Amino acid sequence: MKAIRGATTVAKDCPEDIRDSVRELLDAIFSENSLRLDEVVCIMLSSTADITSFYPAKAAREAGYARFPLYSSTEPSIEGSLSRCIRVMILVERSKAVKHIYLREAKMLRKDLTKTLNIAIDGPAGSGKSTVSRIIAERLGILYLDTGAMYRAIALKCVRENADYADKDVIKNIVDRIDIKVDYCNGAQVTLLDGEDVSAEIRTPQVSLLASYVSAYSFVRTKMVELQRDIAAKFSCVLDGRDIGTNVLPDCEFKFFLTADNKVRAKRRHAENVAKGIDQPFDEVLKEIEERDFHDRNRAVAPLKQASDAQVVDTSDMTIDEVVSLILTKVEEKI
Numbered sequence: 422m423k424a425i426r427g428a429t430t431v432a433k434d435c436p437e438d439i440r441d442s443v444r445e446l447l448d449a450i451f452s453e454n455s456l457r458l459d460e461v462v463c464i465m466l467s468s469t470a471d472i473t474s475f476y477p478a479k480a481a482r483e484a485g486y487a488r489f490p491l492y493s494s495t496e497p498s499i500e501g502s503l504s505r506c507i508r509v510m511i512l513v514e515r516s517k518a519v520k521h522i523y524l525r526e527a528k529m530l531r532k533d534l535t536k537t538l539n540i541a542i543d544g545p546a547g548s549g550k551s552t553v554s555r556i557i558a559e560r561l562g563i564l565y566l567d568t569g570a571m572y573r574a575i576a577l578k579c580v581r582e583n584a585d586y587a588d589k590d591v592i593k594n595i596v597d598r599i600d601i602k603v604d605y606c607n608g609a610q611v612t613l614l615d616g617e618d619v620s621a622e623i624r625t626p627q628v629s630l631l632a633s634y635v636s637a638y639s640f641v642r643t644k645m646v647e648l649q650r651d652i653a654a655k656f657s658c659v660l661d662g663r664d665i666g667t668n669v670l671p672d673c674e675f676k677f678f679l680t681a682d683n684k685v686r687a688k689r690r691h692a693e694n695v696a697k698g699i700d701q702p703f704d705e706v707l708k709e710i711e712e713r714d715f716h717d718r719n720r721a722v723a724p725l726k727q728a729s730d731a732q733v734v735d736t737s738d739m740t741i742d743e744v745v746s747l748i749l750t751k752v753e754e755k756i
């Protein structure tokens with residue numbers, strides 16, 4: 422079950438304006454969410470105390486939204502709050518992400534829906550950032566940008582061309598020719614290398630390690646950071662990486678830095694590998710994670726480091742749900 426939120430305002434407290442606003446709001450919610458009537462469990466409406474001439478639930482019924490329980494209530498009068506406002510919450514039987522709709526003056530109630538919302542989640546490998554970022558993006562109905570996938574795609578091209586990662590000119594030549602794009606399919610990121618979907622192929626241990634090395638070159642980072650900033654400017658998204666809060670989006674309002682004990686991180690990565698059918702002994706996974714951390718933390722350009730204004734979250738003894746709810750609470754406090 423999901424809850425869709427929405428709100429609108431009326432110009433005057435009169436039945437015609439209330440009917441128009443409620444119809445416009447519900448029509449927009451249904452069309453933007455491609456919502457079917459049989460998915461709706463109930464519709465709850467509330468209106469500010471300065472709306473007295475007509476029940477919003479009656480307006481909903483008249484607009485054809487009548488097959489499910491409808492409920493209307495009046496909110497207490499609160500000084501300084503938006504006037505002549507009608508709010509709605511629709512409970513729906515669906516699991517995919519929903520879109521909240523705010524119209525007219527009510528747009529100002531949700532800054533996140535009217536301007537792009539970016540959330541930066543940095544941290545070392547295995548800190549839980551990709552799982553957490555994916556869930557947060559899902560819950561907020563925004564995109565998840567896995568920036569590591571871009572560096573991995575470059576590393577994959579180097580593997581395919583049998584390039585020596587230590588030879589700067591060779592890597593520069595590859596990066597000059599490379600075309601990396603990200604696309605989305607049912608909300609999931611698809612990483613395209615020269616037009617080919619390489620989302621699965623970039624997950625091998627060999628590519629992981631090589632990505633850490635090639636990402637240290639400044640010309641690699643310049644090209645990828647430009648792409649990341651471009652996406653973040655256009656779309657609300659959760660970005661996970663190593664330098665999002667420090668370098669890609671230094672002015673981002675929401676920054677988190679996830680950490681975890683080395684052994685815990687290696688255990689998580691080992692379990693992920695097993696699930697993917699990658700057979701690599703635990704000690705080797707641990708060694709690789711430590712090597713990658715060392716390299717990511719000590720490179721000259723945009724190293725892995727927490728931004729001074731990032732909230733640090735040690736996930737060693739936390740469940741994914743606990744990390745998600747901590748971050749969502751922090752974000753929702755401000756939006």
Ligand code: DC
Pocket residue numbers: 546568569570572573629632633636637661662663664665713717
């Ligand atoms: O998050 P990941 O494990 O998929 O990232 C792979 C490598 O890419 C990582 O070891 C360092 C590099 N990377 C980076 O330098 N900056 C980022 N924003 C993301 C990843």
